[in-house]
Amino acid sequence: MIEDKNQKRTSLSELGEFGLIKHLTKEFDFIHESTVKGNGDDAAVIDFKDKQAVVSTDLLVEGVHFDLAYMPLKHLGYKAVMVNLSDIYAMNAVASQITVSIAVSNRFPLEALEELYDGIKQACKIYNVELIGGDTTSSNKGLLISVTAIGQVQEGDEVYRSGAKPNDLLVVTGDLGGAYLGLQVLEREKEVFKVNPQSQPDLDMYSYIIERQLKPEARKDIIQLLVDLEVKPTSMIDISDGLASEALHIADQSAVGVNIFEEKIPLDPQVISTCEEFKIDSTMVALSGGEDYELLFTIAQEDYPKIKANPNLTVIGHIADKQEGNHLITRNNTKIPLKAQGWNALLDS
Amino acid sequence: MIEDKNQKRTSLSELGEFGLIKHLTKEFDFIHESTVKGNGDDAAVIDFKDKQAVVSTDLLVEGVHFDLAYMPLKHLGYKAVMVNLSDIYAMNAVASQITVSIAVSNRFPLEALEELYDGIKQACKIYNVELIGGDTTSSNKGLLISVTAIGQVQEGDEVYRSGAKPNDLLVVTGDLGGAYLGLQVLEREKEVFKVNPQSQPDLDMYSYIIERQLKPEARKDIIQLLVDLEVKPTSMIDISDGLASEALHIADQSAVGVNIFEEKIPLDPQVISTCEEFKIDSTMVALSGGEDYELLFTIAQEDYPKIKANPNLTVIGHIADKQEGNHLITRNNTKIPLKAQGWNALLDS
Numbered sequence: 025m026i027e028d029k030n031q032k033r034t035s036l037s038e039l040g041e042f043g044l045i046k047h048l049t050k051e052f053d054f055i056h057e058s059t060v061k062g063n064g065d066d067a068a069v070i071d072f073k074d075k076q077a078v079v080s081t082d083l084l085v086e087g088v089h090f091d092l093a094y095m096p097l098k099h100l101g102y103k104a105v106m107v108n109l110s111d112i113y114a115m116n117a118v119a120s121q122i123t124v125s126i127a128v129s130n131r132f133p134l135e136a137l138e139e140l141y142d143g144i145k146q147a148c149k150i151y152n153v154e155l156i157g158g159d160t161t162s163s164n165k166g167l168l169i170s171v172t173a174i175g176q177v178q179e180g181d182e183v184y185r186s187g188a189k190p191n192d193l194l195v196v197t198g199d200l201g202g203a204y205l206g207l208q209v210l211e212r213e214k215e216v217f218k219v220n221p222q223s224q225p226d227l228d229m230y231s232y233i234i235e236r237q238l239k240p241e242a243r244k245d246i247i248q249l250l251v252d253l254e255v256k257p258t259s260m261i262d263i264s265d266g267l268a269s270e271a272l273h274i275a276d277q278s279a280v281g282v283n284i285f286e287e288k289i290p291l292d293p294q295v296i297s298t299c300e301e302f303k304i305d306s307t308m309v310a311l312s313g314g315e316d317y318e319l320l321f322t323i324a325q326e327d328y329p330k331i332k333a334n335p336n337l338t339v340i341g342h343i344a345d346k347q348e349g350n351h352l353i354t355r356n357n358t359k360i361p362l363k364a365q366g367w368n369a370l371l372d373s
Numbered sequence: 374m375i376e377d378k379n380q381k382r383t384s385l386s387e388l389g390e391f392g393l394i395k396h397l398t399k400e401f402d403f404i405h406e407s408t409v410k411g412n413g414d415d416a417a418v419i420d421f422k423d424k425q426a427v428v429s430t431d432l433l434v435e436g437v438h439f440d441l442a443y444m445p446l447k448h449l450g451y452k453a454v455m456v457n458l459s460d461i462y463a464m465n466a467v468a469s470q471i472t473v474s475i476a477v478s479n480r481f482p483l484e485a486l487e488e489l490y491d492g493i494k495q496a497c498k499i500y501n502v503e504l505i506g507g508d509t510t511s512s513n514k515g516l517l518i519s520v521t522a523i524g525q526v527q528e529g530d531e532v533y534r535s536g537a538k539p540n541d542l543l544v545v546t547g548d549l550g551g552a553y554l555g556l557q558v559l560e561r562e563k564e565v566f567k568v569n570p571q572s573q574p575d576l577d578m579y580s581y582i583i584e585r586q587l588k589p590e591a592r593k594d595i596i597q598l599l600v601d602l603e604v605k606p607t608s609m610i611d612i613s614d615g616l617a618s619e620a621l622h623i624a625d626q627s628a629v630g631v632n633i634f635e636e637k638i639p640l641d642p643q644v645i646s647t648c649e650e651f652k653i654d655s656t657m658v659a660l661s662g663g664e665d666y667e668l669l670f671t672i673a674q675e676d677y678p679k680i681k682a683n684p685n686l687t688v689i690g691h692i693a694d695k696q697e698g699n700h701l702i703t704r705n706n707t708k709i710p711l712k713a714q715g716w717n718a719l720l721d722s
Contacts, residue, residue, distance in 0.1 A: 060425060064626070065533050066463035066611055067429035069526070076409060077426050080416035081472040081506055081521055087513045088476075114415035123430040125519055127437075157430055163517070164436045170474055170519035172430055177418070184414050262415055277413070 033133035036162075045160045047134070048141045056154040058120055058176065068156035070121060070174065076182065078175040080111035086166035093217075094210040097136055099238045100169070101143025107264070108173035109151055110242040110317040114262035115184075117177035118247065121156045122148070125170040127163035140169075151244055181256070183321070188259040188278035192322040194341040195257075195331065197246050199290040200267055201306060204313025205298045206230065206237030232294045240317045246336065253330045257321035268311040269364035270320050271341075272350055278322075281344035284362060286354045288340040311352070312365045382482035385511075394509045396483070397490045405503040407469055407525065417505035419470060419523065425531065427524040429460035435515035442566075443559040446485055448587045449518070450492025456613070457522035458500055459591040459666045463611035464533075466526035467596065470505045471497070474519040476512035489518075500593055530605070532670070537608040537627035541671040543690035544606075544680065546595050548639040549616055550655060553662025554647045555579065555586030581643045589666045595685065602679045606670035617660040618713035619669050620690075621699055627671075630693035633711060635703045637689040660701070661714040 036044060049063050060069040070077070084090060084104050092100075105122060112119040124144055128137065148155055153173075209230045216223055227234060242262075250257065259278055261270045267289070275282040289310045299306040322343055323331065331337045341353075350362040385393060398412050409418040419426070433439060433453050441449075454471060461468040473493060477486065497504055502522075558579045565572055576583060591611075599606065608627055610619045616638070624631040638659045648655040671692055672680065680686045690702075699711040 061531070061533065065535075066460040066609075067427045067466070067522075067524070069464065069531050070426040070428060071528065072421065072426060077419040077421060077523075078416045079419060079470070079472060079506060079521075079523065081474050081508055081519070083474045083476050083508045083510050083517075083519060085476050085510055085512050088511050111415040115418065117416070121428070123428060123521060125430055125432045127432050127434050127517060157428060159430055159432045161432050161434055162437050163434050165514045168432075168476060168512070168517060170430070170432060172428075172472060172521040173416075174426075174428065175416070179420065182410070182418050184410065186414075260415075 032135050034135060036128070036130055036132065036134055044137070045158065048137055048160070049155060049158070052145060052148065052155040056120055059154050059156055062154060062156045068121070070156070072176045075176040076179055078112055078115050078117040078177055078182070079172065080108055081170065081172040082107050082111070084169045086168065091214070092167070093214050095238060097139040098143035101140040102147045102239055104169045104171050105144055105147035105151070105153070106240050106242045106317060108171040109153065109244065110262040110264065112173050112175035113243055113247050114260050114319060115175070115177060115182050116247060116250070116257065116260060117175040117182060119151060119153050119173050119175040119244070121154050121174040123157040123172045124155060125159040127161050127168040129163050129165055129167070132167065151242070183257050183260040184277070185259055185261050185274050186277040188274050188280050188322040188343045190280055190343050190345050191325055192258050192343040193325060193328060193339050194271065194282060194284065194320070194322055194343065195337050196263070196267065196290065196318055196320050196340050197243050197336055198316070198318040199292045199295065200263065200310035200316050200318065201295045201313045202233040202236035202292055203240060203315035204309055205295055205302070206233035206235070208302060209234060209298065210237065230294065230298065232292055233298060237315065240315065242317055243319050246319050249334070249336065253334070255323055255327045255330050257323055260319060260321035263316045263318045263320055264314055266312040266314040266364070267320065268362050272362060272364050274320070274322065275350050278343070279346050281346050281348040282341060282350045282362065283344055284341035284352050286352055288338060290338045381484050383484060385477070385479055385481065385483055394507065397486055397509070398504060398507070401494060401497065401504040405469055408503050408505055411503065411505045417470070419505070421525045424525040425528055427461055427464050427466040427526055427531070428521065429457055430519065430521040431456050431460070433518045435517065440563070441516070442563050444587060446488040447492035450489040451496045451588055453518045453520050454493055454496035454500070454502070455589050455591045455666060457520040458502065458593065459611040459613065461522050461524035462592055462596050463609050463668060464524070464526060464531050465596060465599070465606065465609060466524040466531060468500060468502050468522050468524040468593070470503050470523040472506040472521045473504060474508040476510050476517040478512050478514055478516070481516065500591065532606050532609040533626070534608055534610050534623050535626040537623050537629050537671040537692045538673070539629055539692050539694050540674055541607050541692040542674060542677060542688050543620065543631060543633065543669070543671055543692065544686050545612070545616065545639065545667055545669050545689050546592050546685055547665070547667040548641045548644065549612065549659035549665050549667065550644045550662045551582040551585035551641055552589060552664035553658055554644055554651070555582035555584070557651060558583060558647065559586065579643065579647065581641060582647060586664065589664065591666055592668050595668050598683070598685065602683070604672055604676045604679050606672055609668060609670035612665045612667045612669055613663055615661040615663040615713070616669065617711055621711060621713050623669070623671065624699050627692070628695050630695050630697040631690060631699045631711065632693055633690040633701050635701055637687060639687045
């Protein structure tokens with residue numbers, strides 16, 4: 025779908041390992057305040073002064089986490105960074121550095137990796153994050169990207185999954201289910217394309233959900249918003265595996281119960297219409313879809329007035345005692361047990 | 374060679390992704406002074422107080438960096454940590470945390486990953502390093518390990534590749550070439566094994582070089598030794614790609630020339646005898662073999678008395694002006710240009 029047959033192809037072996045990493049990272053030259061030494065030595069050096077360091081890491085594997093048939097490499101680079109920054113923000117921290125390692129088979133020309141790094145570079149610029157290191161190596165098959173994100177947080181400002189208390193409110197940012205539905209649309213178009221390679225699909229009516237899948241944004245803005253609103257969440261997690269799975273993580277690690285109101289779950293109109301078209305339940309999609317990279321957090325009840333007018337934030341439930349268990353309260357007021365059926369890399373394959 | 378047909382095999386899909394990472398990391402429970410929060414949240418939190426953080430990352434790919442036909446998984450886990458700690462020590466820093474991510478195909482049973490993590494655990498214990506995070510995912514083929522190592526260093530104590538000055542002495546730790554030769558012996562045995570699976574090779578006479586390949590040790594001890602000797606190197610790098618390649622990195626980044634004396638290069642007797650057996654030049658092996666994970670550094674001449682009696686350290690050359698270039702001075706006193714012919718992942722495949 026996205027292949028350009030006339031593209032320039034420079035073989036990776038023309039550059040060699042050192043040449044390749046130098047070439048790919050040469051335009052990443054702005055220096056973050058805390059970065060003492062970036063690329064080009066055995067390791068990078070970072071000085072956080074009086075702040076704590078926050079570290080998270082993720083692997084993205086071709087054929088498991090992404091399909092290059094519809095994922096442009098530039099978007100992939102951008103998304104690989106987002107996935108990791110999202111974990112840093114979920115600690116109520118500010119991301120400042122990343123390392124990126126790739127394993128790549130020789131079927132990829134240099135130009136493909138340049139595209140990948142263009143996306144990484146764009147993510148670094150927009151999110152004010154610096155690429156400080158990495159590794160480039162060959163793989164026997166396909167492409168694999170490993171990103172480690174590093175952030176900083178004032179001692180005492182960090183927010184764990186474990187701090188939710190009974191009666192706290194459960195809040196979610198943005199809207200849910202779009203990334204999963206975008207993937208369904210792209211998978212369907214891929215099948216159409218296999219049958220008829222000349223088809224030019226009109227995907228305008230799915231533009232929002234496709235963008236949610238191909239170019240998600242981590243919620244850096246929310247971390248600043250919480251500072252501005254003077255709200256410190258009692259617990260927080262990012263939504264990578266679906267609302268249900270993440271809510272259960274908070275409940276489990278905080279030793280509490282959680283109730284989610286179906287009618288409160290924020291859905292984009294495009295999610296609702298596409299669910300109707302695909303004959304899928306939109307609540308199921310929000311609960312189990314994953315990859316939305318929104319933030320899910322709990323706040324004390326007295327903080328409610330501070331957040332209630334904000335269009336980015338939706339109260340979708342509340343925390344209960346552990347023995348009450350975890351439930352979804354449906355639109356017709358039935359209480360059903362909340363279950364995680366999120367994407368599971370090892371079961372899927 | 375190392376396969377045990379009767380081993381217990383638990384399918385990875387029985388555990389699922391969350392179960393797997395929990396299971397593999399459950400015994401990594403000691404808490405480092407600087408680790409505020411380890412595994413189990415979106416990210417780990419580290420407090421280095423007044424010290425700087427040092428970060429390095431590496432990928433190891435099955436079929437490119439290791440061959441499971443002769444690399445036991447426990448050793449692989451150990452080595453994956455060593456490769457990264459070595460980079461931290463090469464900054465004159467102390468390693469304190471690691472993250473480990475693996476991509477693994479379902480052909481590996483749980484017991485295989487337990488072995489891998491046993492090796493990681495052993496490395497963590499011996500080197501006083503804590504596993505604080507990671508990711509586990511499936512791959513379409515083979516095993517891939519991505520490690521990020523984090524260390525700390527007092528501001529001003531860090532040593533870069535770029536600080537060498539003309540007249541400085543070039544110093545190497547331990548001895549060189551063993552890891553490469555160990556690999557040659559193992560490759561040869563693998564070929565023998567293919568022809569005759571009943572063969573029981575006697576590898577006693579290669580024990581040192583095989584251990585150099587399968588179970589290298591990063592030189593944490595040298596960082597402490599330099600403190601004890603009150604020597605701060607002017608530049609430093611670890612030897613992963615061979616002496617020549619690393620010496621040229623120092624020369625290049627310090628904008629100086631370098632001279633290495635062939636007769637000074639430290640070689641173990643087993644390296645010399647195995648070179649004779651394989652009819653390879655031992656100097657070539659030391660210069661280009663790689664994977665020794667020794668440290669190469671430069672010191673000011675006035676520090677020479679402090680290091681000269683130490684059996685761990687060998688002066689093998691000196692730094693010159695840049696226009697003099699980079700040379701090997703052979704045993705018969707011929708000056709030949711120093712060239713890097715190190716292992717190159719992308720050219721090899």
